[in-house]
Amino acid sequence: MSTRTKGSGATWVGRAIRRLEDPALVRGQGRFTADLPAAHWVRFVRSPVAAGRIAKIEAPKGALVITSADLQGVTPILPMLHKFAYKPVGQPILADGVVRFVGEPVAAAVAASKEEAEDVADEVALSIDETDPVVDTRAALAPGAPQVQAEAPGNVILEGQIKTPDFDAAWAGAHKLVSIEARSRRQNATPIEARAGHASYDASTGRVTLTCTTQMPHVTRTAIADVLGMPESDLRIIAPDVGGGFGQKMSLASEYVLLVWLARKLKSSVAWTEDRRENLIASFHSRDQAIALAGAFDRNAKLIALKADVVANVGAYSCFPTTCGVEPLMAMAELPGPYDFRHYQCRARGVITNTCTMAPYRGVSRPVITFALERLMDKAAAVFGLEPVELRRRNLIDTFPYTSAAGLVFDEASYKETLETAALAIDVAGFRARQKQERAKRRYHGIGFAAFSERTGYGSPAFAARGMAITPGWEAVIVSVDPSGFVEARIGSSPHGQGLRTTLAQIIADEVGVTPDKVAVVHGDTDRAPYGWGTFASRSLVISGGAALIAARKVRAKLIKIAGLMLEAAPSDIVLQNGEARIAGTDRAMPIAQLAREAYTQTHRFNGEIEPGLTETGHYDPPGTFSNACHAAIVEVDIETGRVTVERYLVAEDAGRIINPMIADGQVHGGVAQGIGNALLEEIVYDENGAPLTATLADYLPPTAREIPPIELHHRETPSTNSITKAKGLGEGGGIGAPAAVINAINDALSPFGVEIDEMPATPQRIRAALRVKEQMA
Amino acid sequence: MSEKINITLNINSRAHAIAVEPRRTLADAIREDCGQTGTHIGCEHGICGACTVLLDGEPVRACLMFAVQAAGKYIRTVEGLADGDKLHPIQQAFMDHHGLQCGFCTPGFLMLAVGVLEREPDIADEDLLDVLSSNLCRCTGYQNIVKAVRAAAKEMRGK
Numbered sequence: 001m002s003t004r005t006k007g008s009g010a011t012w013v014g015r016a017i018r019r020l021e022d023p024a025l026v027r028g029q030g031r032f033t034a035d036l037p038a039a040h041w042v043r044f045v046r047s048p049v050a051a052g053r054i055a056k057i058e059a060p061k062g063a064l065v066i067t068s069a070d071l072q073g074v075t076p077i078l079p080m081l082h083k084f085a086y087k088p089v090g091q092p093i094l095a096d097g098v099v100r101f102v103g104e105p106v107a108a109a110v111a112a113s114k115e116e117a118e119d120v121a122d123e124v125a126l127s128i129d130e131t132d133p134v135v136d137t138r139a140a141l142a143p144g145a146p147q148v149q150a151e152a153p154g155n156v157i158l159e160g161q162i163k164t165p166d167f168d169a170a171w172a173g174a175h176k177l178v179s180i181e182a183r184s185r186r187q188n189a190t191p192i193e194a195r196a197g198h199a200s201y202d203a204s205t206g207r208v209t210l211t212c213t214t215q216m217p218h219v220t221r222t223a224i225a226d227v228l229g230m231p232e233s234d235l236r237i238i239a240p241d242v243g244g245g246f247g248q249k250m251s252l253a254s255e256y257v258l259l260v261w262l263a264r265k266l267k268s269s270v271a272w273t274e275d276r277r278e279n280l281i282a283s284f285h286s287r288d289q290a291i292a293l294a295g296a297f298d299r300n301a302k303l304i305a306l307k308a309d310v311v312a313n314v315g316a317y318s319c320f321p322t323t324c325g326v327e328p329l330m331a332m333a334e335l336p337g338p339y340d341f342r343h344y345q346c347r348a349r350g351v352i353t354n355t356c357t358m359a360p361y362r363g364v365s366r367p368v369i370t371f372a373l374e375r376l377m378d379k380a381a382a383v384f385g386l387e388p389v390e391l392r393r394r395n396l397i398d399t400f401p402y403t404s405a406a407g408l409v410f411d412e413a414s415y416k417e418t419l420e421t422a423a424l425a426i427d428v429a430g431f432r433a434r435q436k437q438e439r440a441k442r443r444y445h446g447i448g449f450a451a452f453s454e455r456t457g458y459g460s461p462a463f464a465a466r467g468m469a470i471t472p473g474w475e476a477v478i479v480s481v482d483p484s485g486f487v488e489a490r491i492g493s494s495p496h497g498q499g500l501r502t503t504l505a506q507i508i509a510d511e512v513g514v515t516p517d518k519v520a521v522v523h524g525d526t527d528r529a530p531y532g533w534g535t536f537a538s539r540s541l542v543i544s545g546g547a548a549l550i551a552a553r554k555v556r557a558k559l560i561k562i563a564g565l566m567l568e569a570a571p572s573d574i575v576l577q578n579g580e581a582r583i584a585g586t587d588r589a590m591p592i593a594q595l596a597r598e599a600y601t602q603t604h605r606f607n608g609e610i611e612p613g614l615t616e617t618g619h620y621d622p623p624g625t626f627s628n629a630c631h632a633a634i635v636e637v638d639i640e641t642g643r644v645t646v647e648r649y650l651v652a653e654d655a656g657r658i659i660n661p662m663i664a665d666g667q668v669h670g671g672v673a674q675g676i677g678n679a680l681l682e683e684i685v686y687d688e689n690g691a692p693l694t695a696t697l698a699d700y701l702p703p704t705a706r707e708i709p710p711i712e713l714h715h716r717e718t719p720s721t722n723s724i725t726k727a728k729g730l731g732e733g734g735g736i737g738a739p740a741a742v743i744n745a746i747n748d749a750l751s752p753f754g755v756e757i758d759e760m761p762a763t764p765q766r767i768r769a770a771l772r773v774k775e776q777m778a
Numbered sequence: 779m780s781e782k783i784n785i786t787l788n789i790n791s792r793a794h795a796i797a798v799e800p801r802r803t804l805a806d807a808i809r810e811d812c813g814q815t816g817t818h819i820g821c822e823h824g825i826c827g828a829c830t831v832l833l834d835g836e837p838v839r840a841c842l843m844f845a846v847q848a849a850g851k852y853i854r855t856v857e858g859l860a861d862g863d864k865l866h867p868i869q870q871a872f873m874d875h876h877g878l879q880c881g882f883c884t885p886g887f888l889m890l891a892v893g894v895l896e897r898e899p900d901i902a903d904e905d906l907l908d909v910l911s912s913n914l915c916r917c918t919g920y921q922n923i924v925k926a927v928r929a930a931a932k933e934m935r936g937k
Binding site: 018019021022023025026027028029030032034035037114115190191192193194241242243244246273275276496497498499662663665666669670671672673674696697698702704705706708710711734 | 799801802806809810814815816817818819820821822823825826828855856857859860865869872873874876878879880881882883884885888907908910911912913914915916917918919920921922923924
């Protein structure tokens with residue numbers, strides 16, 4: 001690794017250095033939760049029915065089987081919102097008399113091996129008196145529908161409303177009204193590592209260490225201590241290498257609570273590894289929303305008002321800590337997207353059903369609202385006889401800061417510029433000519449665009465606006481230089497694939513004057529890392545990165561002070577570079593490692609002017625910033641089979657200052673691939689009795705290398721003034737734009753048939769069904 | 779529980795004498811009985827390919843085989859790829875081209891790629907894409923996995 005740093009005129013920030021995470025991972029030396037041996041293994045007995053009352057749970061003779069009756073003093077998980085008429089609904093750790101979805105944990109079989117625990121679980125006699133389930137929101141909202149939770153009458157767990165002043169007058173003055181019924185089916189984040197937990201008991205201290213696949217180690221500790229009524233200091237949470245999360249590993253798993261309870265009861269180690277079926281039916285789901293959306297446009301195709309009704313099927317319980325408000329309420333706040341209009345009306349409801357609980361998944365609501373809004377924009381373009389690019393050009397915001405109709409403040413971004421970049425790169429005119437020629441040969445191609453904003457890196461005020469009882473937002477980073485000159489940064493974020501060890505090392509290296517390989521970033525251990533909120537919501541690089549910069553600047557200032565003392569020079573004359581502190585323009589220098597050693601061992605020379613040691617803390621709680629992008633897709637639809645091939649995919653994105661371009665590109669690639677999967681393939685299906693039909697990866701279909709075309713990236717960097725590193729988050733954007741771009745392209749391809757697909761995923765079955773209706777009419 | 783059977787698994791040229799139930803999968807035996815946890819388990823249905831290992835040179839899903847079926851065969855796992863400090867070209871290429879993010883599917887992709895490139899070093903790009911579509915990755919969108927495997931193929935051909 002070269003040793004050029006800031007002082008020498010080059011910085012580590014902005015360079016595509018290889019990841020510090022990789023050497024262990026490519027050797028198979030990653031440490032994942034399921035790698036740990038345990039004395040006891042747990043297999044959960046799960047409800048086979050969507051709704052019912054438990055009549056009997058009978059364990060096989062001599063076997064250890066835990067039920068809710070054993071969990072005296074353990075309280076339910078109780079997520080809370082103080083707004084939006086939210087009805088607090090508790091989730092018992094094991095079903096307490098009533099089951100509410102297929103897959104709900106009812107009992108825990110414990111044995112010496114996984115196989116034996118499965119044998120015991122198979123022999124548990126479970127008898128449930130079935131009741132009528134409600135599976136979809138229409139059934140749940142019908143008068144007289146069965147009540148899933150007594151606390152939520154009419155099965156509505158929350159309702160948000162917004163209506164700007166003078167909305168009705170603006171609506172009445174519209175030149176044209178355009179509307180759409182958009183539907184996103186239920187999806188699953190599907191990390192390749194399913195969830196796993198391992199709890200061990202230390203007899204000498206009574207402490208439990210829970211190693212688990214979480215994105216939020218500290219919040220997991222707080223929550224489990226609350227539910228079990230134990231001191232938080234008796235619990236240590238470790239998130240080791242975590243095999244992807246995408247939001248699914250944010251929410252508290254009731255299974256982890258039980259593992260900690262069991263480790264304390266058995267005074268031993270207890271483990272559970274979720275299998276794929278459990279993950280697909282009983283981990284967290286997402287995206288299940290219906291949005292009725294209408295736009296009022298003036299004569300010039302300028303949007304003047306937007307009206308929305310959002311219904312989210314949030315499943316049987318509310319997820320902790322965000323609550324199930326996360327999808328419908330984000331829809332309400334962010335539906336206006338990057339468009340300039342003043343009048344907005346929205347109602348957003350969360351509806352409880354007898355299905356698996358919904359929770360955040362990469363993009364949270366925005367893949368769905370972007371899909372709905374961008375479909376509306378394409379319909380409006382058709383109504384006005386404009387190219388979709390032209391309609392967007394007339395409506396995108398371009399002055400900043402901009403306060404949206406929903407009251408969000410957008411910082412400097414490049415909505416129009418990225419649209420133009422995408423349109424130019426994909427060559428709309430050239431495509432239209434080819435499209436026409438191909439249609440003559442009965443081949444159907446389409447082009448689709450998606451322009452959107454991605455709110456990222458938001459701190460506690462943004463979360464507080466939602467009224468969350470648990471209000472996340474800030475981060476802490478502790479940067480130390482040890483007496484050997486190595487730098488350690490302990491962080492509250494908890495990356496699991498994002499490369500944060502590398503990007504934070506780049507930020508810190510520039511300040512401290514060392515190479516990134518001398519900076520070890522420590523995360524995922526509540527005994528080692530400061531309290532923090534973990535990794536989610538495209539926040540870690542912005543917020544932990546900001547905190548790291550603040551802490552590293554303090555370390556830098558102290559190093560310079562010590563160097564000034566040791567070299568007998570004014571601090572302003574000292575430069576830190578190439579691992580040493582030098583008096584500028586001279587050959588007088590001291591290695592940073594030596595300064596670090598003296599910070600601990602030569603403090604008697606500091607005359608009381610400098611505190612001993614070399615450890616500094618940074619806290620950061622930013623207001624939030626908006627990344628933006630325009631995606632463009634070209635697809636071909638085989639009208640005989642409904643098969644969609646994505647021929648070309650292009651992203652023009654702007655996430656502010658890029659810390660490591662290689663890692664940034666990788667985040668966008670991964671998001672786009674999930675978005676294409678969400679658009680075309682991925683769907684959790686329930687039958688009318690609430691039985692999940694997609695319980696293997698042969699039924700629930702994440703895309704393979706075959707379905708994902710080469711992804712072309714165009715970058716812009718509009719530095720954020722709301723982020724001290726100038727970086728904006730970009731973890732989710734790829735997945736936010738892709739469903740809209742792909743399905744707009746499908747609709748463009750199908751336009752000769754007068755067919756519209758406003759549902760994701762746009763599966764071959766749905767495309768064929770729509771075409772069949774037209775064929776029969778013809 | 780049924781009776782355990784004594785078998786020897788030859789993993790990366792090291793013999794592991796173990797006792798397993800007949801129902802023990804090869805993936806579980808490699809990880810738990812032989813302690814080689816670099817091979818990961820993603821679905822246990824033979825779909826995701828995270829558990830891909832080489833059996834007598836051929837990529838197989840270790841979750842779809844019983845350990846007893848692998849006795850006497852030559853098994854290679856991710857732990858056997860590097861030669862001491864020297865990474866295998868496929869490992870180096872994954873690092874150079876950012877072919878991994880969380881790293882969970884990576885061992886399976888590495889073994890899949892090594893299996894095909896050793897057999898067919900001149901494999902056409904399109905055929906390679908078909909082979910790589912055997913395994914699932916949720917992080918990378920496959921862009922850099924494809925790049926890395928192509929780069930490794932070039933490197934391996936050059937030898």
